[in-house]
Amino acid sequence: MQVVSTNTTRLCSSKSVVSINGKVPGPTLYAREGDNVLVRVHNHVPNNITIHWHGVRQLRTGWSDGPAYVTQCPIQSGQSFLYNFTLTGQRGTLLWHAHISWLRATVYGAIVILPKKGVPYPFPKPDGEKVIVLGYSLQVASGKTYLLRIVNAAVNDELFLKIAGHKLTVVETDAAYTKPFTTDTIFLGPGQTTNALLTADQTAGKYTIAVSPFMDTVVPVDNVTAVGFLRYKGIQPFSPPHLTATPPINATAVTAAFASGLRSLNSPNYPAAVPQTVDHSLLFAIGVGVNPCPTCVNGTKTVADINNVSFVLPTVALLQAHYFKLQGIFTDDFPANPPSPYNYTGNPPANLQTTNGTKVYRLGFNETVEVVLQGTSLIAPESHPIHLHGFNFFVVGKGLGNFDKGKDPSSFNLVDPVERNTMSVPTAGWTAIRFRADNPGKTM
Structure with a gap:
């Protein structure tokens, strides 16, 4: 990973930001359960930097966890650091991000942990997979099912995600399998990840993907809805989209319903080892x-x-x-x-x-x-x-x-x-x- 400064443009305004390999979001890390992962980070900017592998268990490799001044000294300008850890007992989607100052706002990306070779998913095999770091456009084929790996890389915001006309079936959260749970609204807190199956079963067209904030108190927030598009193959890019209504900003009931619908898969192959006694x-x-x-x-x-x-x-x-x-x-x-x-x-x-x-x-x-x-x-x-x-x-x-x-x-x-x-x-x-x-x- 190369930590560099790069120009980025948002809403017609350009500025220089810290990034990984010149991209925001940064590259997706792909590995399998049980893999030993080596990532060398080279720092080419004046800022100190560290990387946190959000959700990776770091069994006896706490020095690769990333919090600056806690588990490691920061990587100074012109220096590099080798992160070395093993992905143990996890499969699904996680997040990596900077863990110093506010660099997390631009230094982040997804971690995709595939099952061990020969081990199937505990749900129907999708026809394709898409990584979504909440800033995106998706192209799908009618009748196909896709595994969406959704990452909330926002620094502080809790977010709703909806796709016009489509249901989503949640099958994993934070790299742990869940019982299939069908919903029209995904809710994610900062750093959370959710894998969901989407079947392209609607009339071919272009459908709005909407991401909106959740806030149920008096604290002011930037109440802006971000929009992407789910586009069926063969549809012109400028076709008028099917729209979707986002939940109210204070939709506490929607967040509660989503949370109550999530359950561990708890199957023979993936048991839920819930502590029954407390020390x-x-x-x-x-x-x-x-x-x-x-x-x-x-x-x-x-x-x-x-x-x-x-x-x-x-x-x-x-x-x-x-x-x-x-x-x-x-x-x-x-x-x-x-x-x-x-x-x-x-x-x-x-x-x-x-x-x-x-x-x-x-x-x-x-x-x-x-x-x-x-x-x-x-x-x-x-x-x-x-x-x-x-x-x-x-x-x-x-x-x-x-x-x-x-x-x-x-x-x-x-x-x-x-x-x-x-x-x-x-x-x-x-x-x-x-x-x-x-x-x-x-x-x-």
Whole structure:
């Protein structure tokens, strides 16, 4: 991969951006389950760069995960770095992207993990496959079925996707197979991927592909619908398209219906290994707080927090502290529960606690963990995207309002919950996940 500057044009305006191999999005990485992957990244721009392989489990290869100053030093201008990891127990579609500053906005692409040779898909073999990084045009043939590998590479936006006149059958999310689920609307959070089958079963023509944002609170967003086209072979490019209506921007019910329809495949070949017992039960309240900021206009700034703690970069690099065994940089005092009382649904707390170190919650190898993530602030963005590096997890429960530990666990799905590496916690709602701590050296 060559990190270079390239000119790109959007809406009649051109500017220079950082890219991979001069393309936005960058190249699609193709591999098979079980392959050892070697990717050398050469940095030819003034900016530091790292690459995160979003969703790859990185079993004992955490140094190839990509977060700058956490698992690796950034690749400086004129330097290169070799990423080396094995794709273990995963097949489907994932995302790669820059993991430093805001370079993720232009440095990103898809990862396609094919099954091992000779191993079929657990669904009818499609006639073709298309990678969609939400910016596209598709050409199809009547009567054929296509596997669409859909990637949300947006930095912050949750998105709806619809194709006029066509249904989509979801068969995989975040490189984990699902029970076939048919819908007319796909919903993806930042970094999420979805594989869906599309059959070209409509009258030959040109059909609108619409991507629109989801936002169900008062935070302003760029409410723009991006449009592409599904074009049947033989149809003229300038034929008038069939249009589709996008969901309302605050269509919470649509997002809830999509989430509730997702289930792990849970077949003999692909069982859902949902932890039935829990060694550690954690409650993380996720919200927005206010910190002093002498250089800001109002003297304060909003910051994200978990359990009323917001991370502040330490003055000593994390890798430096680990290598030289420096004390006081890593601390084990991260609270397993939010402070009490905690205002789940009101205004953000003032004078938010911060830390100049890295607070961690340490787990034993192969212990099982349940985390309930509680959304807290009504003025926060529509939801809180959560990505767990190095692990997949099962989404065993979800609801609105405050989590009730005496009642809500009885509704958990411990049979076939969807398996993901990224998900969203609803505003003033909660999501419960379970996973096994089987990847030494990784932290949440």
